[in-house]
């Protein structure tokens with residue numbers, strides 16, 4: 001048998017909290033206070049063994065998953081024995097979203113993120129940022145690869161247009177300059193000129 005039978009509490013903004021007594025001002029002091037958002041996950045129990053490992057019993061409610069501390073990078077937080085759906089507001093679009101238990105397990109146990117890290121953007125804004133970042137890298141690579149061929153100038157214009165379309169910043173005059181160079185080197189630049197002149201589609 002284990003050393004310390006712990007009850008599992010959950011708060012939709014603060015996450016899971018293990019305690020051998022009910023949530024009160026003292027035990028929740030470091031978890032943002034004992035407000036009305038805490039509830040106990042009934043019938044779920046965690047026991048810490050003498051060797052420091054944990055054993056778990058009971059069935060988690062839908063939307064919750066068990067964590068595996070041996071796969072987590074603690075930082076200042078953790079271990080995380082239980083993941084539950086966290087209610088968040090996106091920093092970029094201000095829409096409410098849920099950072100799901102499955103997503104958390106993926107972040108902390110597969111991707112190797114610190115337990116202190118948390119999602120501050122909804123998944124569509126995260127995707128948007130990732131695509132912008134990819135476009136920025138592609139733009140940098142294409143800019144570095146410019147040589148005396150028409151193809152390299154066309155490539156840099158295409159990368160620049162993609163970056164603009166994804167919300168990045170590129171000087172249009174700079175792109176026009178590469179278009180002119182490509183044309184001088186024999187490329188057909190009509191389509192590129194049209195894209196450069198057209199209003200942005202996001």
Ligand SMILES: [Zn+2]
Pocket residue numbers: 090091092093094095121122123124125126
């Ligand atoms: Zn968002």
